[in-house]
Amino acid sequence: MKLVVVSAGLSVPSSTRLLADRLAAAVGRQAAGAEVEVVELRDLAVEIAHNFTNGFPGRRLAAALEAVAEADGVIAVTPVFTASYSGLFKSFFDVLDKEALVGKPVLIAATGGTARHSLVLEHALRPMFAYLRAVVVPTGVYAASEDWGAEGLEARIERAAGELAALMTGLSSAKREDAPVVVPFEEQLARLAAG
Numbered sequence: 066m067k068l069v070v071v072s073a074g075l076s077v078p079s080s081t082r083l084l085a086d087r088l089a090a091a092v093g094r095q096a097a098g099a100e101v102e103v104v105e106l107r108d109l110a111v112e113i114a115h116n117f118t119n120g121f122p123g124r125r126l127a128a129a130l131e132a133v134a135e136a137d138g139v140i141a142v143t144p145v146f147t148a149s150y151s152g153l154f155k156s157f158f159d160v161l162d163k164e165a166l167v168g169k170p171v172l173i174a175a176t177g178g179t180a181r182h183s184l185v186l187e188h189a190l191r192p193m194f195a196y197l198r199a200v201v202v203p204t205g206v207y208a209a210s211e212d213w214g215a216e217g218l219e220a221r222i223e224r225a226a227g228e229l230a231a232l233m234t235g236l237s238s239a240k241r242e243d244a245p246v247v248v249p250f251e252e253q254l255a256r257l258a259a260g
Contacts, residue, residue: 066233068092068099069136073106073143073154080176084208084222085142088174091226092140096233102136104129106153113153116160126160134165138172138233139199141190145177149189158193166199170232172225174206183207202228 070089074081082105089101106113112123122130133139143154173190175182186205194201204225212218 066096066099066137067132067135068096068101068138068140068233069132070101070103070140071106071133071142071154071157072103073151073157074176075107075144075151075153079107079144080208080210080213081142081144083213084174084176084206085140087222088140088142088172088206088226091222092138092172092230092233095227096138096230099137099230099233102132104132104157106157109157110153113156113160117156122160129157130161130165133161136169138170138229139166140172140174140229141194142174142176143190145175145182145185148182149185150175150193155193158197161197163197166194166197169199170202170229171199172202172204172206172229174208174225176208178210180207180209180211183209200232202232204228 068089070085072079072082072085085103089103093099093101109126109129112126116122116126141154143150146152171194173186173194175185175190177183177185186207190205191201202225204221206221206225208218
């Protein structure tokens with residue numbers, strides 16, 4: 066089982082990367098045997114920009130895009146800039162193949178300087194991943210500056226990680242030959258309409 070963590074933090078050290086690492090560790094505890102790979106977008110910024118201008122990913126970007134496409138689950142963490150996800154974060158998902166996240170469980174998370182930006186999870190990240198047809202876990206995790214070391218953050222991390230681990234484990238077992246075939250909702254509707 067493969068878990069890919071996409072972190073869009075820009076500074077070193079980064080609170081975004083710290084949150085990403087805590088989420089990955091919590092999923093690892095709850096989904097035993099999960100192999101974790103971290104995609105640090107800061108290191109891919111130039112290749113992402115070149116992909117927009119020439120249409121081709123560089124070697125490291127291609128590897129990151131492939132890792133996300135092949136993952137059993139994704140943790141996506143961004144800092145908040147101007148009340149939304151960062152441009153680098155959005156750009157990475159803009160160059161990702163539009164089918165790469167279909168049906169894939171995704172845990173969304175963000176960091177910011179103030180709790181006032183916590184709704185970024187619901188008004189920016191969740192709609193973007195819904196558009197990409199990912200299965201977004203119910204609990205998103207937002208960490209403001211005052212949340213580090215405060216009561217409540219670890220409980221949210223554990224709850225979200227448990228939701229992602231459950232989806233990943235369920236999807237991994239569904240890949241077995243004897244597992245029932247899951248028919249997408251749209252296909253079920255089309256079959257009903259066809260009679």
